[in-house]
Amino acid sequence: MEAREGRIGNAFACERCRKHKVRCVPSEAAGICQRCQKARVECIEHVARRRPAKPKMVVQPTNKVVEMEKRIEKLHAIVTSTTAPSVASSTPSSTLPPTATIPSQSVELSRRTSTPAPIVSSAPPLPIVKTPILPNPGSTPESALSFWESMNDAVTGLGRLDPVIWSISIIHMQSLLETYRSMTEFFPFVLLPRECFCGDLIQQRPIFLFAVLTVASFDSSQLQVSLSREFRKVVMVKMMKGEKSLDLLQGLLVFIAWHHHYMDTQAASVHLLLQICVGIAGDLGLDNIPSRSRSPVQKDDVWHREAKRAYLGCYYLTSSLSLLESGRTRSMSHSSTLHIFAREIADAWEYRSDAIVPILVDMCQFMEDVEDTFGHHSEPALVTKAQLKRLSEKWDHMQSATKAQANDYRTLRWIQLVARTHLYKATASLDIYDRDSMPWVSGFQLSQRITCLRCVEQFLEYSLQLSSSEYELLSITDWLALVAGLTTLAKLVLHTSAMPGWDPIELQISKTFEYFRDQLSTQMPRQDSQDHGEDLFERFRRNTAIMKMAVKASPERNSPNGSTFELATGSGRTVSLLQELPPLKPNGVSNDSDPLPAPWKVSPQFDISSQEFLWRFIKGSL
Structure with a gap:
């Protein structure tokens, strides 16, 4: 009975006590209880039987x-x-x-x-x-x-x-x-x-x-x-x-692809680096990789798929970045090889994002089509109208066919809105040389300019849907498109020519620019106080603050001679008003009590009509 010493209860009772259903109390003698000792009978210890354990449900872990x-x-x-x-x-x-x-x-x-x-x-x-x-x-x-x-x-x-x-x-x-x-x-x-x-x-x-x-x-x-x-x-x-x-x-x-985070004015430019990439791709023969066999048994090896993606990446970067500067020769143009590679990558579907690679390539081809169609900046009215109808229907078809993918991938919806903006920006700036002979042309041009404005607003509205951390992940093409959208709004205020029915004050373009600039500056990440130096987002806030100052101070029209840095005097002479600006606070307010300077008093480095403006913006050399 040593096993039940100090533990009184039915679970440790002897066989005789269990039979009579009485309490089993240990005696002073070892191995016998008080009742068995008093009855002078052998105290038989009860051996408890363990019940078999119930089978447990084994939950198989999920793949994740x-x-x-x-x-x-x-x-x-x-x-x-x-x-x-x-x-x-x-x-x-x-x-x-x-x-x-x-x-x-x-x-x-x-x-x-x-x-x-x-x-x-x-x-x-x-x-x-x-x-x-x-x-x-x-x-x-x-x-x-x-x-x-x-x-x-x-x-x-x-x-x-x-x-x-x-x-x-x-x-x-x-x-x-x-x-x-x-x-x-x-x-x-x-x-x-x-x-x-x-x-x-x-x-x-x-x-x-x-x-x-x-x-x-x-x-x-x-x-x-x-x-x-x-x-x-x-x-x-x-x-x-x-x-x-x-x-x-x-x-x-x-x-x-993320070069805008660490731009260096003294280092090689992005275009030179892209030329090196195109040269390496040519030396490696990536444009001559054999197509995938039609047999389902034979598949491309990993190296071939990686090489095809890299070749498509060269085209994506060169095509997207060259469109930001009209007149720049493209290092790579769309070809049937690119189309085949993109389709093979999507068919293999090794990664989730492979499904949108052909769509991204098609969007780049669409913007090349726009550039080739309206790149001469002067077209007859009927040709312009017919080409615009063709390209607009093409964009609508591509957009409707990829609605499901655009909802899952932000970068796809991003480039679709950029392509549409690029189309109407090209037509709005087009010179129709026979407009005087056709009365409907002035209304057509006005509608294109207003449509361009609405496209920019739609794109910037979509950019506000990004979370704060997603702005850090944007590639250089997406970031430049965002800066170009704000710059287009500023150009519509500062550099648009007079046109019947075009009233920037009534359209409130200045307020639209101010709204999107302030919203983006608020949503973008803030620099860590322990980190020194100006990062990408602080540079964005500083540059757009000067743009905001210029747009707000503008009389919503150009200066008489078409330059925002010169002013015509009463005597008919044109004088330059360029001067050194006082230092600015991050919100664009001058540190002294003087009123904000007029836009033509801004440094010539800040000429937003220049093709180099976007690169100066992200380099921080304004």
Whole structure:
């Protein structure tokens, strides 16, 4: 009865007490209760029988849960790993294979075909810790150090890399990699598979990884500027050595796609970088990649799909950016090869965003069609009307056929509105040389100018639907389109010619500009107080504040001679009113008590009618 000492109850009663249903009380003697001792009978201990356990319902984890647990395990393995880096990861990036031996991504294929590792339920989950912008250099694992060593070896002779970027640990790299995945919604031409981690990129695609770290570090302008400066050094050395690879091309495309975050007036321009990309694509023969076999058994390998996406990305950037400057020769024009590549990418549907790649390419072709049709700036009235009807119906058909996709992808709806605005902006600025012989032309031109205004308003209204964090993810084409929309409103106030029925005061264009400018400035992210220097959004607020001042001070018409920087005097002479402006506060208000200057007193650098205005805007050189 030792088992029931100190524990009185029916559950531990002996057989005799249980039979009589009485309380079993232990006696002073061991192994016998008081009742059995008094009756002088053997006290038989009761052996309790355990009931069989009920079968439990086993809930199978969902695919998302399994995928998340796999990623947590791999991250945990990366953090806890203390093994020395492999030979491949320690090899300097300067020894990357040349054009003929471009590395394929066989590792990625083997990952997809292999059996997934079992989930270890006993592994503790990783604590949620916010990665600092500049991690402690002492915590940098050896694999991260080997990566920076290889980059440092690539720029031998140009000095060592900036010490700031040496502090980026493997954990910080992985965090920036996840940030980049969310950025690809606005540039779906260089993508990452979900099972790809920093270790894979360090070994196989080091230049692309360097570019990803640069574009995804927008939280720290100091770190991003340092990374962009060193990235340019690495690319320059590789180009001078004649090295060309898909890794280098993809890295350059990513670097250009978010170049507005780290514009440098002293560095190579975006157009020059795009020329380099087009040259690399031509040297690699990306325009001659064989089309996918019609047999369902034979499919393109991973390298071919990545190469086709990169080639389409070259076209997307060159086409979109060249349209911002009329008269600039396009480095790439639409071709049947681009159409075939886009369709093959969509049919393979390796990634979710592959479905919209053909639509983006078609929109670029549409804007090229508009530029080729109305690029001469002078057309007869009947031809202009017929061409406008053709292009307008084409846009309506493309928009109605892609409504479902436009609701899921912001960048698709964005470029659709940009294309429509581009159409009516081209027709509104067109010179119809036979308008005097046709009385209906003046009304036609007025309707095009008003339609252009409404298109800009619709586009800017859609831009306000973005969350604060999404403005950080916009690609350079989307950001320039946003700045161009506000600039078009200002031009309609300051630089439009007189026309019967056109009244900017009645249309309240100045108030419209002020409304959208203030709303965008409020919604865009604010710079961290600990971060020094002017970031992209502070530059936007500063430049648009001056534009707001100019638009509000405008008499809603041009100056007599068509220049906003000159004023005709009573004697018939034209005098310049250019002068140095007092410093401005962020809201556009002068620091002294003087009233706001007239728009023609603004510096000539701020001439919004110039084709270089948009680039000066994002460079901050106004």
